[in-house]
Every structure is written in structure tokens, then in C-alpha cells.
Amino acid sequence: MVLTTPADRPRTLAEALRAGGRDFLVRLIELRPDLGYPLPADLAELAGRAATTTSTVRILDRLDAWTRLVAEILAALPDPTTPDRAAELAAGSVADLTDPSEVAAAVDRAIATLRDRALLWATGPPQVELRLTRAVREYFGPYPGGLAPPSPQPLDPGQVTDRLAAAGPDEHDVLAKLAHSPAGAVRNADRPVSLEQAATPIDRLLARGLIRPLSPETVILPREIAWRLREGRFAATPVAATAPPVGGRHRDASVVDRAAAGAAYGLLEDVVGVAAVLEEAPHRLVRDGGVASRDLTQLARALGTDLAQTAFVVELGAAADLYGTGGGNRLLPTTGYDRWVGEPLPDRWLRLVRAWLIMERYPGRELAAGQHALGPELAAPAAPAARSLIMELMRAADTGTVLDHDQLAAAVGWHRPRLGAAGQPPIADLTGWIWREAGYLGLTGLGAVSGFGAALESPDAALPEPLAGLFPALVDSIIVQADLTAVAAGPLPVRLAEELRLLAVQESRGGAGVYRFSADSLRRAFDAGWTAERIHDWLSHHSATAIPQPLGYLVDDVARQYGSIRIGPATSYLRVDDEARARTILSHPGAAQLGLRRLGPGVLIAAAEPYQLVEFVRELGFAPAAEDEYGRNLAPPDRLRATVFERVRPPGTARPTELADAILAGDRGRDPDRVETAELLTRLNRAARNSSPVLLGYVGPDGDPVERRLTPVDLGEGVLRAVLEDDSAVLRIPLSRVSSVIPLQ
Secondary structure, three states: OOOOOOOOOOOOHHHHHHHHHHHHHHHHHHHOHHHHOOOOOOHHHHHHHHOOHHHHHHHHOOOOHHHHHHHHHHHHOOOOEOHHHHHHHHHHHEOOOOOHHHHHHHHHHHHHHHHHOOOEEEEOOOOOEEEEOHHHHHHOOOOHHHOOOOOOOOOOHHHHHHHHHHOOHHHHHHHHHHOOOOEEEOOOOOOOOOOOOOOOHHHHHHHHOOOEEEEOOEEEOOHHHHHHHOOOOOOOOOEOOOOOOOOEEEOOHHHHHHHHHHHHHHHHHHHHHHHHHHHHOOEEOOOOOOOOHHHHHHHHHHHOOOHHHHHHHHHHHHHOOOEEEEHHHEEEEEHHHHHHOOOOHHHHHHHHHHHHHHOOEOOOOOOOOOOOOOOHHHEOOOHHHHHHHHHHHHHHOOOOEEEOHHHHHHHHHHHOHHHHOOOOOOHHHHHHHHHHHHHHHOOEEOOEEOHHHHHOOOOOOOOOHHHHOOOOOOOOOEEEOOOOEEEEOOOOOHHHHHHHHHHEEEEEOOOOEEEEEOHHHHHHHHHOOOOHHHHHHHHHHHEOOOOOHHHHHHHHHHHHHOOOEEEEOOOEEEEEOOHHHHHHHHHOHHHHHOOOEEEEOOEEEEOOOHHHHHHHHHHOOOOOEEEOOOOOEOOOOOOOOEOOOOOOOOOOOOOHHHHHHHHHHHHHOOOOOOOOHHHHHHHHHHHHHHOOOEEEEEEOOOOOEEEEEEEEEEEEOOEEEEEEOOOOOEEEEEHHHEEEEEEOO
């Protein structure tokens, strides 16, 4: 494995990036896109950004289990080290390899992975030497792999054997506890003790030299002792060098794709169904921003689905900016929904999938008591990475494969072990949630990987025509039946569907939606300004069959009743054509509460708002029409909509090749006398370690350049602590302000 060109021996990460060339830089930006935004001025700035703790943690958390193990082994070795030394430590911790040459090859592959991500750099030949970045070493802590640093005066193998043989069972119990966690708290750990004076297992171990005092209150297990106790195994549990296989039985791919298309179309219908409910009765969100359990239950009843799927629809609609928070903290459809619902079905589905891929939540998670859809409990910053990985594993399988869930969870755990870190849900659980979400979206069908999941190789990929053709075609007619129902044999155009939902109540969705006409539904159309003539014309135009007489009679009967009572502001008045109805209204016990009284023949007046009178008269079984002060029918109010602002996303329009070219161009124009950040830190660390003075240049609090002769003490948390040469005062200087370090010895 060639890690560097023979002519190059980079001393710093920036020099290694410079030696790597354009292709290496492009690959690095592809693997770590956060390094490209904002655009670094040159390679030195890029190297400094790559070595920051935040960026390093982000990329380390995305490594597979084997590469993480090799990185931890390198952190446990002195800097620099060699691939052969890393392979020696890894040999006893490989679960699926025994041949030393195969282990060495697997270690080399992991080292190449780390190098491609700028987590280490290498020098050589003739001898390849590896150097980890400081942030990687800090990530694994003071005891990588649970091993103490190499002992300054290690015991030889014979001494280790003899002293362990002389130790008693209680001493071995203590050693077993320290084998993978080498430091322990002990009082007076540094006091001298002989074997004859030892009264406890700790004392006897100290006397034998099997543990050593690290501080007055801490003991540590030397590395050579731990290595013998572990029997040459670096990791407590062996790690596979290759990914676990993921497979399963197969179903007919065409059947799976048709089932997946049905699920995808059903999801689109559910999103529209939720929007229709929210238009009529916007739901007020609870204090934490979630949907109340009662409201979610009502939505589930309207959709005819369970609570889990309903919560997923609400979460997905909000993530796609189709639902948002409107006035009064109410959940409403957005203006974006009005545009989305007019798009072709495949495009609607793609927008939902893209929103799902990047949403930092697990909407497929079961809601516990007290948790709410859209509430903070479902937040999960790692969710996009988990979905991306599972989608990658799905695409690797053939369409129609019913993936074994245990194998899938094992593969996810190997590829992204940090997904199951402390404080995170178990990997088996999150794998199940994402698989359930994929089923709702149609990425799986009948429990098998569908062509829809396999087709999405990138977030911007278009749906292939054969799959897009599986969505049902739009129909522009309905079948009106004598039982006052209408059947739509497929999805309807947006405007036609909205008008039909205004005239009738949708009783079932899917490939063939069923709608029922009733007096109440027709009165809703009259409230919206429709007339009997317009309803008859609409039915004649859109029905594939003749209009049944019962429906025609119902429309005319509702029209005759509608508006026979007129309500307007006076505070409010009622105009009643039928005197018997006027007497009925006045005689109702609720009339007195509204201040109703007769003003003249067919005219009543009330001390109540018009909307209150409308509700009251409707409760009596009549169909009043509201009018303004000029006697004109009031138009229905505009549909309520939530305003959604554009989400702030990183400006990811530049390609990695363009970013690499811009960085290289800036690097060619850099100041040749400039010292790179990594070199400055190296000089400061060396001076602090040797207590040697330096001439330090930095930017003072007032922004002016300052030079001081001082002796560095330590570097920690981004701050240099140093002692001035003049008066021995202690200075604390942010490392970001340091511009030059010149050793004086």
C-alpha cells in the first residue's frame, strides 16, 4: 500500500493534503462536505478545519466498527507508528480473519479509509509512519482501548508471568476489573507498602508492582500487565473486518412493486386527507408544539388508520412543509401544500421521500404516554445518517428481497456503531422504526425491498418511468349511483376532487374513492355560494352515468329550504318566509338567551352575532343563509393557511471538484512565509513539554499585534497558558489569536 509519494515526507496534515493532489482533495470533500463550507482560503485553513474537534467527531461517528477499532489502536500507539505495529495489536481482535496477512491487509484498508478522511497522514517510504491528528487522539481519551500509556519502566515478560502466578484469587478479581478500564480510585495510593505489610488485595498488587500509583488517589494497571491479562486481545469483543451479510427470502419483484405503489399512493391520499380535516377544523398544538392525543385520534379516525401511521403522516407533512403552524398556534395546511397537491403523483411522492431522508426525527417510533406527534420527544439528529445507511443496504439487495431484520440490525450496527451509543435508542429498535417508515412510503412492499427504494440512488434522482407508471392515472369522471353515492375509479384532478369533497362526504379512499351525498353536504356547497342549477350542471358534466332521481330531488329539496331564513347584522336579524317557522324559532327556549324578538311579519331581530344565530337556527333543523348588510349572500371565508419560511440549508450547490479547484487556487497564492496552524501547535506543545522559552506573536485584545517572550505551561480548551519572562506573570491567550511561535533555545 503506497500512502505517500516517495519524494514527499509531509510534516503536517496541510503538507499531506498538498501532496495528495487534486483527486485526493475532491474525495476528501465528498467524504467530509462540512470542510467545504464556508470555502477555506487555502489548504492550511482546510487542514485546520479538518483537525477541529467538531468536524473530527462528526466523521469518526460515521466510521464502521472495524475502521473505528483500527483508529483506536493507532491512538493507543505512540506517534508516529507503523501499519505493522497496528496489525500486531489488531491480530487478536478480528472476529472473521485468522491469517496474519489477511489481518494486515484489513488494517491497511482501514488506514486508507482514515487517510482519505484526513484523520491521519503518512510519511514514507522507505518506512511508512502514521500520524493521527490530535483531535482523533483526544476523541478516544487518555486510555484508548482501555489500555494505559506505555510504562516508562515496563516489566519484562518473565517478571509478568511470575508476579501474576504469585497473585491470589482476590487480586486476580481486581485485575480483571482493571483489564479494560485501567485507572481506579484508591486512597493513599502513593504510600510505600511492602508485601509483608499489605493487608488488602490493592496493597498486595501495589507491592508486587502489578498496579502502580498514578496520583495520591489513583492507581493504574500497566499496559504490559493488561496485555497479558487480555491474552493479546485489544478489544474486549472481537470485531469483524468485513460487513455482515444482509439477505433473506425472495418475492416476485413485480408483485412487490405493485404493492409498494399502492402504499405510496395511499400515503399521498392520507396527506391530502389530513389537510382536508385541518382545513375544516384546525387543531391547536399543545405547549411543546405537538399534536394533542385527542386530535391525533380524531385524525386517525378520519383516515381510517392506526395512530402510528397517522403520526407518521403528520410528521412527514410537516417535514415537507405541507403543514405548518398558523395563527393561534394551530396546525394548518401551508401555501406550499396548495402547490404540491397540483403536481403529478410521482413528483408528489418524491418530495415526501426527500423530506423523509433528511428529517432529524423518528416518526415511526411508537408514542409513549405523554408524547405527541411533532413534539420534541421524536427528535433525533442521527436519523438522516441511519436512513441513508439502511437505504444503501436496501439498494444492495435485489428487488423483492425480504431482508432478515436481525441481519439488517447487525449490519447497521457494524457500519455505524455510534448509532447505538449511550443515550441513543437500541439499533434494533431504530432499524425497526425506519423499516416501518419505509413501508408507509412504498420503499418496501409486502415486507420486501421494492424497486422504488432501489431506484433512489441519490436524493435528486428521478423516478424511472416504469415505476412512475405504477401510480394510478387521473380520471376526470365519477359514477353517481342511486344510493346517493359517487365512485371515483381513480385519483381525481385537484380541482375536481376539492369540488366533490365540498358536495359530498368521502367515505373511503384508495384506488376507488367512495363519496356520499347528503342534505348536510349539499348545504355546505350552498354556504360556499353554489346554486341548485350549478350543482345539477356539475353533476351532469362530471358523471359518467345519468343523475339518479333521488339525488336530483335531494338537491332541489335542499335548495328550496336553503335561504328561507335570512340572517344579517343588526346586531342581527332573521328574515323568515314561512310564518310557522318564525313562531317555531321564537318559541324555542334558546331564543330568549339570544334576545330574539319579532320586528314585523317575517322579520326577527336578536342581540347576538350572525354566526351565533346561524348555529342556533341550524340546531333547529333549518338551513339558514347568511347575508351582508346589503342582502347579498356572504361568500365563504378564505381557506386558512400557515406560512412556512424557507428552511436555512447549507449552500450545497458547488460541486466537490469546484471547491477543490478553488482551494488549490487559493493555496497557490498563499504567503510562503506563513507557518501553518498545526506547526504552531507542535512548537507550543514541544516548548511546554520542555519548559523552553519562545517568542510568541499574537493578536492582543485591542486587535493590535503583540510579541512576548514567555514560557508555555500547557494548552487546553483552546487556550495557551504561559509565564512571562519579565515578571513571571501568568498569561491566558486564546490559540486562535496566536500568529507566530519562534523557539528561543
